Amino acid sequence: MKRSRLSDIQGLGPKRVKDLLAHFRSIDAIQMASPEAIAGAPGMGPALAQQVWTYFHPSDDPLNPDEVEVQDQDQPQDQKVAV
Numbered sequence: 001m002k003r004s005r006l007s008d009i010q011g012l013g014p015k016r017v018k019d020l021l022a023h024f025r026s027i028d029a030i031q032m033a034s035p036e037a038i039a040g041a042p043g044m045g046p047a048l049a050q051q052v053w054t055y056f057h058p059s060d061d062p063l064n065p066d067e068v069e070v071q072d073q074d075q076p077q078d079q080k081v082a083v
Contacts, residue, residue: 036049
């Protein structure tokens, strides 16, 4: 099997990569899937599904504390502040 971008995700070994690709048929379909849909694939649980989803959507991850927007009276409203 050829190397896939999925191989870069910690916790996804060759069998899980193969199972995910068999379930979704393409990396694009995995990328567009919700964490819940990914968790429904064989061999996947909620935590690993969230990790896969976050790999494709790093700036959309609500659990990523480095990307939290904080509105401060002293700063322009469009500026992001790491907390």
